[in-house]
Amino acid sequence: MNNRAHNPLFHVSRRAALPWYRAWGIRAGALIIALLAGALITNLITGLNPLEVYATIWQGSFGSARRTWVLFQNIAMLLCVSLAITPAFRMRCWNLGGDGQMLIGCLATTACMILLGGKLPNWAVILCMLVSSVLAGAIWAAIPAIFKARWNTNETLFTLMMNYIATQLVAYYIIIWEVPKGAGKIGIINQSTQAGWLPQIGSYKYLLNILVVAVVCFLMYIYLNYSKHGYEIAVVGESERTARYVGIKVDRVIIRTMFLSGAVCGLAGMLLVGGTEHTLTTTITSGRGFTAVMVSWLAKFNPIWMVLTSFLLVFLERGAGQIATSFGLSASYADILTGMILFFIIGSEFFINYEIKFRHAAGKGE
Amino acid sequence: MFDFVSFIPRAVMQGIPLLFGSTGETLTEKSGNLNLGIPGIMYVGAISGVMGAFTYEQSVGAANVNGFLAVAIPLFCCLLGSFLMGLLYCFLTVSLRANQNVTGLALTTFGVGFGNFFGGSLIKLSGSDVPAIVLSATSSYFRRTLPISGSTGWFGKVFLSYGFLAYLAVVIALVAAYILKRTRVGLHLRAVGESPNTADAAGINVGRYKYAATCIGSMIAGLGGLYYIMDYTSGIWSSDAFGDRGWLAIALVIFTVWRPNVGVLASFLFGGLYILHMYIPSGMNLAVKELYKMLPYVVTIIVLVISSMRNKRENQPPASLGLPYFREER
């Protein structure tokens, strides 16, 4: 038996609140360690010295005006999806269906562009795109929400499955609308007429999208923090029993919030297809719905911080992509680097919420 | 007439990776860990095996591979790679009590990237002109079937035409079901997932069970990736080939209401749904095939909804699923 007992070496306990600057200090520290580790790994694989690694990452993001614009366009898209799923997350409703909701928005936009382009005045086509994509995304998210509200069906897995259904639906329509027949892809829609293409501000192809997302970001911040709906969302997220006790209709809030979530995802889909891509593929969302989960969570569901976290992730992705192309590595290198950095940041939360006390060797048995 | 004799073996072969994945995820979830990193882990399991096999084939030449080593090396590499992924997940969620959803998704990002990255590197190393790695020598050992399977007609085709990993998947699932239901370890594991507080008070080491279940679960799931490459695709690795099977495996866990023995048939059913579109005569209309591919997902949703409606006590997820455990929480 354990008669030679000794005290445990250390002991973990929950921290009292940490001032916000120390909490963010810890996160920043984790990020720096992660970047160093990333540089080290890259160094091992490519033989580059770490400074050159970061120079290459910087190059990949800001190396030219075009790259900078692409960077901001990608940030805008990721941020838009992150903003979309945040209300649901604040409500502790794990909407992993951002991808599908965005994709269905893309599909609705494409449908309007193909079917209405040239038949209606351009402003009307764009209006139809906007309404239909927002509605499509919203309905796509509301379906799991209704089941969650009524029967508490697990929304994490339901929304996940909805992603794949959306993908197959898109695959179906791609074949229906393929140009030319048998090509298996749609190609650039309305290339000659540019019907349904969102207007370009000056010569800046991406500026409109960026501005729209900036407005969405601001509105979402206000909505979540100052509106009555935002307050209801927070109460439902913290405790459904409390919400019922004060007369909040929990099922209605769940459905309404997911509806909003999906609507903004749909909007993101429209911006993507109508604003920049002008085509539809099954992988057009590039998994942003999942990356958005991390963006939102890293920012503690705060829309303003999300600007930073989405910047961080896109910056890494573009930068790592640059390393990959410069040194002939697979583009998946970005995923590895992103994953690694995420592990460090996720792990660092522990040190914000808990503290480790080392015990003295005193008090030994016998 | 629907050709069952050729359909069933195809469905089973599609189902085996899902069976590995869902058995692994069931064990993991029984300990209260919702590991959304399974898709990434299956990629890592696959590529680790591929790297092992590739290195071995390159070092001795494809013609002189030794049967035992050709199987043992990829198997070991696969188990090691997926074990490390499970360990990482546990370290973050159990020891550091991080959010399980976020950790899982990060793990999937990392794992899929890891697979495709090293896959891509190997493709470059092998200097092949198609974007794939071909490990036919290794694969031939993985695919070896009983000699009588060819001479027993439809029976042989339906029941005996698989490589050893397929049978292993079934055995693991049945053993896992037995352990969960009939042994003390299984009882303790269920208690940990249902109520870690209670398990802790009963003297069960909650952390150790969570680590063990999740790491073993990861290793089993990793085998699914290995099976897919070595057996199903005859040793050909190409980027993103494994696809979304990892997510389907997670869906399958719900479909089987956390019972690995049910998973055996359910995974074959899922495998069948997954390839049904190839067997439905649709003439030249390729588009409709895409709609058939929705079937597994739609069926999962239906099961999800029905099981939540029926709300039977025994069919619910482990009560502490997704929640971190900290003994001194107050």
Add this chain to the structure above:
Amino acid sequence: MSLDNKTAAVKMRNITKRFGPVLANDRVWLDIYRGEILALLGENGSGKTTLMNMLSGIYFPDEGSISIDGRDVVIRSPKDAFDLGIGMIHQHFKLVDVLTAAENIVLGLEGKLDLKAASAKIREICDAYGFEVDPNQKIYDMSVSQKQTVEIVKVLYRGADILILDEPTAVLTPQETDRLFAVLRNMRDAGKAIVIITHKMHEVEALSDRVAILRHGQFIGDMPTKKTNAQEMTNMMVGHAVTLNIDRPDPVNPKPRIEVRGLTVRSIDGILKLDDVSFTANSGEILGIAGISGCGQKELLESIAGLQPVEAGSISYIEDDGRREELIGKDPLSIAEMGVSLSFVPEDRLGMGLVANMDLADNMMLRSFRKGHSLFTDRRTPKELAQAVVQNLEVSTPGISTPVRRLSGGNVQKVLVGREISSAPTVLLTAYAVRGLDINSSYTIYDLINRQKRNGVAVIYVGEDLDVLLELADRILVLCGGKVSGIVPGRGASKRDVGMMMTKLGGRADE
């Protein structure tokens, strides 16, 4: 003294435990002997449970040492505790709902899983002490007292000879309590060391051989039960001599306000929780609700508040001018929209009454955030209200932007009650309003409730301490198993009679 000659089975020395800023145990000394029942007495929050949790391996002490039979030991986990023969029956049962009794009992043991053999051994233990347990019954099908029995059998099954019971009688009927006490005496006579955590004086007197008292985490003293009395123990528990002297002003112009007729409620599982309950609550009066816990008190209050689906009956709200409004079938929102100002202080403060992670100001908003037609919430008024509550009720908090989960139990309750009475209600429902509060906070709450009563509010007060109910309430409604056992005037009611009515329909006072 025969007691002093025994060697202590357990010696706890200088035990200190902190939870963040809260000092739960402060250099506590405690000895536990075999063949003796020790009552560990103290107010709620005095650190009794924390201390015992360290003995059973749930918590680890920050400082101090423990020895068992004269040997220093370190108890790092419940498993260590089992190995040392220590078993604890927690107040909140540590059972896995979806497993059977037998599975729960063998949980954590080693060796091959043989449920048949286990069941046989369980039956043996049950026969030896007179328990009734069906080894194959699932826990979720069991009553509380059955669950407790499973817990005790579980500890005995492991061969524990040091048993700790944390407020074991809180959920039991008197008959069940008597049976439990008989079993405990048997075990003591069989040479086991037994600790019972309680704050009920009569249990101490009826059962224990020795009593040890904690106050504010500190050890105050111990003595043989025979050599002390309730008054002395109470004094040691609260630190100064107290006589419960709760103010009870006479009701002013009481008029019927809430009339409940034939109220019948079933739980989701179909169990009858309230059976044909009828009564009237008057304005300017405190109606006390007495009963063993789980007899339908929660369902009664939640039905009135619009949170509980009702099977049959009616609940009328009667306005000053005699108009009646039916409350059944309405949710809290529509009740409020009807102009009925109803406040409810629920039992579960942080899980229902407040949002634990939100700060004081945001919690004040819970009731009022809908006011006005603006899309946005008004943040100023709740802040002012939070300031006012903090000041008037002397809430000790770093500020109004502190999450309420960081406050102590008493302060949490002040915040909740403060918010609920701020809306100038006409009906105030309170459930266990002083549970877990120290004496001073309790009196603050009594005072607040009395002030509401003077303002003409109809107060329905669900309590667990009969002494308090008898001094505070104008009338006492006694529930027994979901039925009204009787309604007696608070003035002059005898504790014995009310106690009888709680346990037996109609009790003795069967007019």
